[in-house]
Amino acid sequence: MAKLVIDLHKCLNSGQCAYLQPELFALNDDGEPRVVDSAPTGDLIAKANDAITMCPAQAISLED
Amino acid sequence: MQRECPFAHTSKPFDWYAVTREADVAALLKDWDLWTSFSGPGLAHQTGGVLVTVDPPEHLFDRRLINQAFSPAQLLAMEDDITALIGELIDRFVADGQGDLVQLFTVPVPLIVISRLLGLDEDQVTQMRPLADAVIHPNTPPGKIDRPQEDTPQTRYFKQMIDQRRDMHSKGETLPDDVLTTLVTAELDGRRLNDVEVMGFMGFLYIAGSQTTTQLIGNLIYRLLQHPEQLDLLINDWSLLPNAVEESLRFDSPVNGLFRTNTRETEVHGVTIPEDTKVICMFGAANIDPQFWGEDAGEFNIRRNPQLTKRHYAFGKGIHYCMGAPLARLEARVAVKAIFERLPNLRLTGEPKEIAAHVMHGVDSLPVAWDIA
Numbered sequence: 232m233a234k235l236v237i238d239l240h241k242c243l244n245s246g247q248c249a250y251l252q253p254e255l256f257a258l259n260d261d262g263e264p265r266v267v268d269s270a271p272t273g274d275l276i277a278k279a280n281d282a283i284t285m286c287p288a289q290a291i292s293l294e295d
Numbered sequence: 296m297q298r299e300c301p302f303a304h305t306s307k308p309f310d311w312y313a314v315t316r317e318a319d320v321a322a323l324l325k326d327w328d329l330w331t332s333f334s335g336p337g338l339a340h341q342t343g344g345v346l347v348t349v350d351p352p353e354h355l356f357d358r359r360l361i362n363q364a365f366s367p368a369q370l371l372a373m374e375d376d377i378t379a380l381i382g383e384l385i386d387r388f389v390a391d392g393q394g395d396l397v398q399l400f401t402v403p404v405p406l407i408v409i410s411r412l413l414g415l416d417e418d419q420v421t422q423m424r425p426l427a428d429a430v431i432h433p434n435t436p437p438g439k440i441d442r443p444q445e446d447t448p449q450t451r452y453f454k455q456m457i458d459q460r461r462d463m464h465s466k467g468e469t470l471p472d473d474v475l476t477t478l479v480t481a482e483l484d485g486r487r488l489n490d491v492e493v494m495g496f497m498g499f500l501y502i503a504g505s506q507t508t509t510q511l512i513g514n515l516i517y518r519l520l521q522h523p524e525q526l527d528l529l530i531n532d533w534s535l536l537p538n539a540v541e542e543s544l545r546f547d548s549p550v551n552g553l554f555r556t557n558t559r560e561t562e563v564h565g566v567t568i569p570e571d572t573k574v575i576c577m578f579g580a581a582n583i584d585p586q587f588w589g590e591d592a593g594e595f596n597i598r599r600n601p602q603l604t605k606r607h608y609a610f611g612k613g614i615h616y617c618m619g620a621p622l623a624r625l626e627a628r629v630a631v632k633a634i635f636e637r638l639p640n641l642r643l644t645g646e647p648k649e650i651a652a653h654v655m656h657g658v659d660s661l662p663v664a665w666d667i668a
């Protein structure tokens with residue numbers, strides 16, 4: 232199953248992922264994003280792809 | 296500034312406040328339900344418009360729509376185009392040996408790029424530039440500008456371009472691959488944009504992307520000329536270029552700050568703020584807050600830890616995070632590298648002028664000379 236990951240080294244802390252797809256991402260108190268559902272299925276795959284294309288740092292991916 | 300006065304009050308032309316500490320700017324930008332954008336990011340209460348004057352959930356529609364033509368991947372794919380355009384621009388003045396880099400270079404670069412991206416004619420866009428400047432000029436009456444409904448040279452030009460595309464579209468002709476085509480043809484959630492909306496997006500992208508990027512490029516060139524030891528570091532190791540761009544954004548935030556408006560009474564630093572009050576988030580001040588960045592916050596240092604530098608507020612943060620950020624960063628990288636490679640021994644020949652508009656921070660002139668081969 233595909234695994235949803237954020238490359239925190241590339242991440243620019245925009246906060247967009249948590250805004251776009253709160254089911255998949257959340258922000259810690261210091262503004263650092265984290266994945267809340269790392270194995271999305273069904274509808275959530277399209278939602279993950281929405282965040283992937285919109286992340287300004289291109290830091291999010293679905294890995295096999 | 297932050298230490299004595301983290302929360303400043305002004306009563307002209309009406310009551311408004313400013314937050315300057317990193318922690319407060321972060322808190323306000325995060326709480327978009329309380330601190331909204333519905334009356335605009337400027338001091339004047341302004342409703343209507345796109346993106347920056349819209350709150351969720353409509354705001355998500357705007358971002359996803361624009362993303363169809365403006366995704367980070369699409370923007371970064373413009374690197375070769377941008378490199379060529381910037382190279383041609385430098386060809387025009389490289390033999391002069393001296394001049395004002397603001398007029399010659401930092402003003403035209405974003406206009407050339409945005410014309411290409413939006414599908415507009417460069418000369419037309421350059422002529423409209425005073426309009427874009429007026430939006431941020433302190434003497435411009437609020438609400439006078441950027442109204443797609445109004446009959447101005449800009450709206451007439453946009454309308455003509457839109458009509459042309461719609462006409463081509465209805466005849467089944469192949470449309471150019473640019474933002475205008477996307478806006479005219481895009482469909483999202485079963486909805487299409489009308490002409491006024493297309494003009495709103497075009498006008499906004501053009502304004503959001505020109506002055507700001509001009510300031511970034513000018514600020515970075517200026518700081519490097521001011522700090523020759525940092526320029527040497529960079530010229531000897533261009534892998535530092537992304538750090539240099541981020542440090543410039545942090546140290547010289549092109550946008551000083553933008554406003555939010557509260558939907559209910561609240562308290563900030565013990566002060567009661569009535570509903571519907573304008574509070575400005577000072578990005579530039581937050582970017583040099585020693586409580587967050589450390590004691591060397593006020594130094595320009597391209598070797599600062601990039602994992603820290605990237606946390607600056609120059610592009611805002613959270614839901615309205617700048618959609619042009621990947622493009623602005625790319626333009627700055629290409630522009631600054633090209634300028635130092637093509638203009639040997641580049642040096643200041645006078646003091647730059649600071650830009651007059653209050654919301655912007657940057658140079659309005661950059662008198663320089665360089666060696667001619």
Ligand code: HEM
Nearest residue numbers: 336346347503504507508511549610611615617618619623
């Ligand atoms: C160095 C250059 C730039 C700076 C400093 C900058 C700064 C900003 C800031 C601070 C915001 C946040 C607005 C808010 O929170 O209310 C913003 C939003 C935005 N910027 Fe930029 N910008 C730059 C370049 C660009 C470019 C080149 C474009 C596109 C051509 C662009 C398009 C946008 C858009 C579409 C938004 C609205 C996002 C939203 O409201 O959701 N910007 N920019």
Ligand code: SF4
Nearest residue numbers: 242243245246248286
């Ligand atoms: S959208 Fe991308 S850059 Fe922004 S917080 Fe999420 S991972 Fe980081």
